[in-house]
Amino acid sequence: MSPAMTITTEDIKTKLEAIQERQYRNGVKHLCENGISKIPTKYVLPESDRPGSYKGKPNVGNVNLKLPVIDFAELQGPNRSQVLQSLAIACEQYGFFQVVNHGIPIEVTSDMIDTSTRFFELPFEERSKYMSSDMKSPVRYGTSFNQNVDKVYCWRDFLKLICNPITDVVHHWPSSPMDFRTLAATYAKDTKYLSLMLTEAILESLGLCGTTKNKIPEDDEIMKLFEDGSHLMVVNCYPPCPEPDLTLGMPPHSDYGFLTLLLQDEVEGLQIQYQDKWVTVEPITNSFVVNVGDHLEIFSNGRYKSVVHRVLVNSAKHRISVASLHSIPFKCTVSPSPKLVDEDNPRRYKDADFASFLEYISSCEHKRKNFLESRKLT
Ligand code: OGA
Ligand code: NI
Numbered sequence: 001m002s003p004a005m006t007i008t009t010e011d012i013k014t015k016l017e018a019i020q021e022r023q024y025r026n027g028v029k030h031l032c033e034n035g036i037s038k039i040p041t042k043y044v045l046p047e048s049d050r051p052g053s054y055k056g057k058p059n060v061g062n063v064n065l066k067l068p069v070i071d072f073a074e075l076q077g078p079n080r081s082q083v084l085q086s087l088a089i090a091c092e093q094y095g096f097f098q099v100v101n102h103g104i105p106i107e108v109t110s111d112m113i114d115t116s117t118r119f120f121e122l123p124f125e126e127r128s129k130y131m132s133s134d135m136k137s138p139v140r141y142g143t144s145f146n147q148n149v150d151k152v153y154c155w156r157d158f159l160k161l162i163c164n165p166i167t168d169v170v171h172h173w174p175s176s177p178m179d180f181r182t183l184a185a186t187y188a189k190d191t192k193y194l195s196l197m198l199t200e201a202i203l204e205s206l207g208l209c210g211t212t213k214n215k216i217p218e219d220d221e222i223m224k225l226f227e228d229g230s231h232l233m234v235v236n237c238y239p240p241c242p243e244p245d246l247t248l249g250m251p252p253h254s255d256y257g258f259l260t261l262l263l264q265d266e267v268e269g270l271q272i273q274y275q276d277k278w279v280t281v282e283p284i285t286n287s288f289v290v291n292v293g294d295h296l297e298i299f300s301n302g303r304y305k306s307v308v309h310r311v312l313v314n315s316a317k318h319r320i321s322v323a324s325l326h327s328i329p330f331k332c333t334v335s336p337s338p339k340l341v342d343e344d345n346p347r348r349y350k351d352a353d354f355a356s357f358l359e360y361i362s363s364c365e366h367k368r369k370n371f372l373e374s375r376k377l378t
Contacts, residue, residue, distance in 0.1 A: 027143035027157040030124045032239045042153050043247045049152075051245055051312050054277050065272070065279040067094060067289065072194075073101035075201055088205040091300075095292045095307030096272055098284050099198070099261075104190045106286055111179075112187040113265050116320050118177045119159065120237040126176055130159065135358055138162045138172040145251055155241045155313045156249045163188040163231040163324075184233070187322070191261050191288075192231055195326040198290060199226050199259060206300055208339060225328040230257070230354070234323040238269060241313040249311035249319070254372055256357050257293040257327035258334075264289065267319040273308045280312070294372045295327050298349040301336035306372055330354045349375045 024031070024042050031040070048056035068090035075083045090097035120127070130141035133148070140160040144153040162169050166185060173181050200223060203209035209223065238249040249269060264270065264283055271278040281289060297306040313319070328334065335351045352375050360371050 024153055025143065025147060026124065026128065028153075028155050028241075029120055029127075029157050029237060029239050033124070037242050039155075039241065039243045039247055043155060044243075045152050045247055049248075049251070051248065051278075059278050061277070063277060063279045064282050065274060066282055068097045069284070069287075070097050070099050070290075071101050072099050072103060072197070075197075084201060084205040087201055091202065091205070091292050091296075091304035093305075094272070094274065095305035096281070096309075097290055099194075099288045099290055100284065100286070102194055102288055104194060108183075108187055108190050109263055109286070111183045112263065112322055113320055115177055115180045115183045116159070116235045116237075116322060117318075119174060119180055119235070120157065120320070122176060130174060136162075138169040139174065145253070152247075154250055155238060155244075155247050156311070157237045157239075159235040159237075161188075161233040161235070163192070163233050164229065188231065188233060188324070191233075191263075191324045192326070194288070195231075195259055195261055195324065196223075196226055198261075199223070199326070202259070202296070202304075206303065206337070206340065208337060225332060226258070226326070229326060229328045230330050232257075232325045234325065236311075236319075236321045236323065238311065238313050238319040238321075240315055240318055242315060244313045244315050247313065249313045252308045252310045254306040254308050255291060255293040255323070255325055256295065256371060257325040258295040258299070259326050260291045260293055261324045261326070262289040262291070262321060263324075264321040265319060267314070267317045269311045269313065269319050269321075271310050271312060278310065293325065293327065294375070295334045295352065297372060298334050298352055298375060299337055301340040301345060302348045303340065348377055350377060351375075 020042075024040070047053065052059055054060075068086060070083060070087055070090065074080075087097065127141055130139050132140045134140070138161065141158070142160070143157045144150045145156070147153070159174070161173055161184065166188060170181055170185050173184060175181065200209055203222060236249070241247060252273070262270070266283055266285070268280055268283055270281045270289065272281060291309070292304045292306050294306045296304050331354075333351045333353045336347050336349055341347045352371075357371055360374065
């Protein structure tokens with residue numbers, strides 16, 4: 001045999017690994033479809049990053065956390081100023097709160113969970129039509145957190161839908177299940193409205209908007225930016241995992257936008273970093289979990305916190321969540337509000353835009369709040 005024809009076991013191993021690697025890109029739902037009792041090494045985290053660990057040390061206690069609750073109906077009434085105070089405290093101390101009495105009909109949220117569940121139950125061939133490596137594609141099906149750079153994969157599949165402007169994008173969304181577009185579009189419109197109302201309240205709580213005495217014309221300009229702002233919907237699917245202590249549904253991260261509205265089914269999984277440990281957020285029926293994103297931390301010059309969070313998986317139940325990320329338009333730049341910067345409070349962040357964010361996440365392994373850290377002025 002000529003040397004050129006020699007195939008070593010090493011070659012075969014490399015080839016097999018490459019095939020396996022491509023298989024993992026098809027997602028965890030597909031991986032589970034044939035039934036597995038152990039998770040592949042690709043999903044096994046180093047000990048220090050596993051669910052039982054907090055920054056390499058044991059995560060003491062299994063603490064459940066009741067997040068501050070904001071009653072949206074009350075925010076619209078005579079007690080608005082008290083609710084704004086609670087909102088400010090929640091954004092400063094937790095970076096998270098839950099919204100109840102939000103006014104979105106229960107059918108709208110339950111239909112969204114229901115049609116999303118049915119989407120992930122479609123045959124793989126149907127779901128995979130929406131796979132794309134183009135970050136700007138109006139619809140993108142994929143797996144893990146940032147599958148192009150993740151060394152260890154996460155136990156999640158996702159469907160990302162760009163929602164602005166809705167009339168331009170909706171016909172790119174999945175046509176199956178048949179009711180998906182209609183139900184997802186209704187959900188997108190309702191959550192957009194809720195996000196605008198919450199954004200207005202948050203700006204007001206920072207002394208920047210609404211009935212604030214020192215309001216300036218620029219304050220109204222900010223709200224116009226949000227009305228035409230970016231809106232991304234991420235439908236997350238976490239199948240039951242045979243070894244949930246070895247992996248995560250999502251690694252520790254912060255959200256890049258201004259505000260995230262999270263809808264989850266009744267299965268818990270979300271954990272936030274709070275007082276030097278990971279704490280599990282107790283789901284409240286018919287509520288939204290809302291969190292401060294990197295853009296709001298920058299805009300508030302550090303007063304409101306974009307808090308790191310992660311997702312646990314479990315061996316028994318399937319979990320679906322829908323995260324709606326809202327911010328100003330893609331082409332705009334976020335900087336600390338001039339009204340929140342003075343001699344006592346010097347500017348603490350560099351400007352941030354979407355282009356630099358996208359470049360950042362595609363160039364390195366996304367860990368903790370890297371992007372936000374990169375924006376900090378020392
Ligand atoms: C996210 C996120 C939490 C969850 O999509 O950014 O943090 O519980 N989701 O799915
Ligand atoms: Ni998140």
